[in-house]
Amino acid sequence: MTLTHSESPADVLELTRLQLAERPAADAFLAAHPPGQGAPLAVVVPAYNEEPTVAAVIDEIPAEVAGLPTEVIVVVDGARDGTAASAAAAGALVCDVPANRGQGAALRLGYWLARARGAELIATIDADGQYEPRELEAVVEPILAGRADFVSGSRRLGAELTTDGVRHAGVIVFGALISVLVRHRVTDPACGLRAMRAELTAWVTLEQQQYQASELMISAALNGFRLAEVPTTMRDRGAHATATKKGGNLGYGLRFARAAIQTWWRDRSAARTRLRPEKIQCS
Secondary structure, three states: OOOOOOOOHHHHOOHHHOOOOOHHHHHHHHHHOOOOOOOOEEEEEEEOOOOOOHHHHHHHOOOEEOOEEEEEEEEEEOOOOOHHHHHHHOOOEEEEEOOOOOHHHHHHHHHHHHHHHOOOEEEEOOOOOOEOHHHHHHHHHHHHOOOOOEEEEEEEEEEEOOOOHHHHHHHHHHHHHHHHHHOOOOOOOOOOOEEEEHHHHHHOOOOOOOOHHHHHHHHHHHOOOOEEEEEEEEOOOOOOOOHHHOOOHHHHHHHHHHHHHHHHHHHHHHHHHOOOOOOOOOO
């Protein structure tokens, strides 16, 4: 697989592009894990107070996915527990940011670090054990086959082992909303298990501190990147997970909808006038 980046190495490594709170952590990360020396596939894991589960998630991530060597980059987002130590002990490359900024900000930093390390593909998975790491191959395969640029897992196409009926209904409603906005059928707009070409994360605009799933998907679609979904499994998160990180169902739903509509409004016109980056050639 050969990759043509739309950015120069100097652009990728420009620390001033990061938020002020992120720079010391990113600088320390790249000092410990030098740029350009990473695996072709980087699995980015955002983590906030996930000490009970993060090591088990890392242990389940295969060393090779669809023939590509992998590395795991955990971005610890202001955790107050031993998340960073547990992730490092499990073998992940850890970027420990002292300030809690939100999952979207942690993912954005993780994408930046993965590109700096030289990743050709980037996948994501949550640190709380909701998703099956063995299904990473399913989200990577359509990209390697040249059928998609961005692939998201879907609990509706696969299996949902959780019992929250309100959240299940929300997935259906917001899937329909985003399908209308991007004119492409989306069944699960909030799956944390996904994969994408590394250059996509540099090309789209990512501003959401928390609700980045819809922003990433909508911006990718409006900028001409090809979307796909594959069946995946959503596990019950267990006793340690609570609703406090994202708030109650109503508040979460309203904020998710606002992020989706704001992204569509922001990108709907700009995408028509921007030139797509040169496509990645897979061989």
